Amino acid sequence: MVSLSALPTVVESRIDWLTMSVSSPGACQSLLEWRDRRFAVLDQEGHREKLHAAYGYHFRTRAQASIGVGRRGCVATFSGGEAESGFRDCIDWASNVSRVDLAVTGRLNDPTSRLAEAQYRAAGGAPRGRGRRSALTLILSEDRGDTLYVGSRKSDQLGRLYNKEKESGDAVYQGCWRWEVQFRRAAALSTARALRASMAPTQQIQATVASWFTRRGVGTAFDRLGDPLPNQVGAREPDDVRWLAWARKSVAPRAKEMALRYGWRYIAESLCGRIASYEGWETLLQGIEIEFSEVEE
DSSP states (O other): OOOGGGOOEEEEEEEEEEEEEEOSHHHHHHHHHHHHHHHHHHHHTTOOEEEEEETTEEEEEETTEEEEEETTEEEEEEETHHHHHHHHHHGGGOSEEEEEEEEEEEEOSSOOSOHHHHHHHHHHHSOOOSSOOOOEEEEOOTTTOOEEEESOTTSSEEEEEEEHHHHHOOGGGTTEEEEEEEEEHHHHHHHHHHHHHOSSHHHHHHHHHHHHHHHTTOOOOSOOOSOOOOOOOOOOOOHHHHHHHHHHHHTHHHHHHHHHHHOHHHHHHHHHOOOOSHHHHHHHHHHHHHHHHHHHO
């Protein structure tokens, strides 16, 4: 059995991935000016530039920094060593953040290649608390080392515990394992905002990662060093509410123009079918009444 009491040293506690979008012209200009300065430094360090296009954006990439330009603005992805500097220098220009990874790398006093497997067995056999137990997936690999996934890969939060020494092949990570939490969508935006406002980001990253794994039955053993980031996400809105919010933003302006031209009944029947009952008419009139009351206010 592998003991986590032999993990006294935290080697790194940092952001390991950031994906953000930028929409305003001024912010896009600032991001592209920053890209040119940063890429000039990376060029001097020997990192070649790569070009590619995807999802309507044209990307320029050097090392672990990638900036794309499209019709609606810019997107930027930073990973590894570029993620922390990218966050520090560019987060103020972000209109949205779609992914943030927080990582803590620790070196064991008693190195082992079986930590992920041991934690998988320990978490699976732990007494079940309130709520649903997180899904655990163990991947065994001789070449890249073992990895324990905590949670669903489709969810907004996913944890990974993996052998950093084998994954990186870098001697600086000898005897190291990494605990990493991936936040996506609303959880990413909430985490980025909390991290931006933090007065002690390194300590809070370490506390957030430790708390996240501990709540799911996976041990970390390194100290929290403070309070986790206040990055809780509210309950997700029902599908009907989210669809109506999208329709008001994307469909309503054009629908109002056509209603003035062709009448409310034409628009309603075009979208929902012919009104053939009293209840249908009553619903239509109620909608018109609400619409007019909002205009008058």
